[in-house]
Amino acid sequence: MSAHEAEAILEPAATRVRDPLTGRSVWLAGMISDARVDDDVLSFTLRAQPAHGTDDLARIQEALLRNIQATGWAGRVDCKVRPAMAPGRSAPAHDHSHGHGAAPVRGMEGGGMQPHGGPIVKARIPGVQRIVAVASGKGGVGKSTVATNLAVSLARSGWKVGLMDADIYGPSVPTMLAVNGGVYANADKKIVPHEAYGVRAMSIGFLVDDSEPIIWRGPMVMGVVRQFLQDVAWGELDVLLVDLPPGTGDAQLTMIQAVDITGAVIVTTPQDVAVLDAVRGVEMFRKLDVPVLGIVENMAWMEMPDGTRIHPFGEGGGRRTAERYDVPLLAQVPLDGRIREGGDAGRPAALSGDVGKVFVDVADKIKAALS
Numbered sequence: 001m002s003a004h005e006a007e008a009i010l011e012p013a014a015t016r017v018r019d020p021l022t023g024r025s026v027w028l029a030g031m032i033s034d035a036r037v038d039d040d041v042l043s044f045t046l047r048a049q050p051a052h053g054t055d056d057l058a059r060i061q062e063a064l065l066r067n068i069q070a071t072g073w074a075g076r077v078d079c080k081v082r083p084a085m086a087p088g089r090s091a092p093a094h095d096h097s098h099g100h101g102a103a104p105v106r107g108m109e110g111g112g113m114q115p116h117g118g119p120i121v122k123a124r125i126p127g128v129q130r131i132v133a134v135a136s137g138k139g140g141v142g143k144s145t146v147a148t149n150l151a152v153s154l155a156r157s158g159w160k161v162g163l164m165d166a167d168i169y170g171p172s173v174p175t176m177l178a179v180n181g182g183v184y185a186n187a188d189k190k191i192v193p194h195e196a197y198g199v200r201a202m203s204i205g206f207l208v209d210d211s212e213p214i215i216w217r218g219p220m221v222m223g224v225v226r227q228f229l230q231d232v233a234w235g236e237l238d239v240l241l242v243d244l245p246p247g248t249g250d251a252q253l254t255m256i257q258a259v260d261i262t263g264a265v266i267v268t269t270p271q272d273v274a275v276l277d278a279v280r281g282v283e284m285f286r287k288l289d290v291p292v293l294g295i296v297e298n299m300a301w302m303e304m305p306d307g308t309r310i311h312p313f314g315e316g317g318g319r320r321t322a323e324r325y326d327v328p329l330l331a332q333v334p335l336d337g338r339i340r341e342g343g344d345a346g347r348p349a350a351l352s353g354d355v356g357k358v359f360v361d362v363a364d365k366i367k368a369a370l371s
């Protein structure tokens with residue numbers, strides 16, 4: 001019958017199959033062509049690059065078949081494998097070398113910095129006013145907690161907010177916002193983000209099964225981060241918050257290379273080891289000319305039933321870091337069971353008064369700093 005009908009089946013199926021070479025879905029990577037339905041046969045061509053191994057292609061075909069059947073298609077499936085049509089055909093629409101007023105990224109302007117040899121230049125995300133990274137040097141200090149609570153607070157204040165989970169190996173956003181399930185591409189072949197509490201969210205957790213370990217090399221992580229920036233239908237946003245994984249690795253570097261980050265919020269706990277790592281985080285952003293908007297000291301103290309405060313992680317690390325770099329200490333967030341419960345239940349603490357107010361204050365400060 002028609003190509004249209006074939007696309008309606010293939011698009012949801014292929015959007016959920018990852019191309020190991022680019023880290024994109026095989027749909028967005030432009031690997032599917034010549035889709036047709038004739039009687040009870042769905043036929044299409046899978047466009048492969050020379051670097052695709054036969055194992056890769058077998059896995060892609062298998063996953064496609066499974067997803068096609070999951071759409072309810074009961075007919076035959078005829079998949080031919082052919083070489084990609086022309087170089088570049090596999091990476092549609094997003095040529096990073098033509099960003100507005102694109103300038104090479106500082107420290108990365110040498111020849112050969114990009115896979116195809118040119119300097120790395122940044123692209124703008126159309127409609128996105130600001131990008132704010134939430135980062136830390138050390139893991140488990142509460143970045144994701146701070147990022148989700150900030151996101152819902154900013155959304156409540158009237159801003160249009162996106163939350164991008166750049167933590168590919170340990171995504172938290174699906175749990176912390178209680179959103180799940182796959183994502184689909186719209187007519188422009190952009191991934192449609194999920195929405196919760198007025199926040200548009202994107203996470204690798206929407207694409208990969210919870211129990212499936214993600215064992216990817218750096219280039220794939222970088223591919224996904226780029227895809228989340230460039231291939232998601234973020235729409236008009238006052239701010240896109242990015243929950244970064246801990247440390248100074250591939251995801252951070254890709255973020256900094258791919259887009260202009262308006263500012264970074266550094267999360268730390270009060271103890272010295274965390275502070276040392278936070279310092280590294282601040283230094284990284286400084287070196288790359290990203291303004292540090294301030295420090296959030298998380299798990300600053302615990303309030304006992306009699307009102308006294310104990311300091312399980314020590315005292316003052318956030319303030320010391322803020323003073324050392326002459327940046328604001330945006331907040332000291334107490335260690336409070338309600339904050340953890342809010343995260344686990346997918347209902348961020350910032351939505352309820354009392355313990356959540358501290359996040360609303362941080363949101364106000366950030367908004368003021370960015371307006």
Ligand SMILES: Nc1ncnc2c1ncn2[C@@H]1O[C@H](COP(=O)(O)OP(=O)(O)OP(=O)(O)O)[C@@H](O)[C@H]1O
Pocket residue numbers: 136138139140141142143144145146167170172245246298299333334335336337338339340341343344
């Ligand atoms: N102020 C707080 N009070 C109580 N629990 C908290 C607080 N902040 C974070 N937590 C809890 O601590 C755990 C780790 O927090 P979170 O996942 O936000 O850290 P992270 O820095 O994003 O970790 P990772 O480095 O693994 O991405 C979570 O279970 C979270 O609910």
Ligand SMILES: [Mg+2]
Pocket residue numbers: 143144145167170172243245
């Ligand atoms: Mg996290």
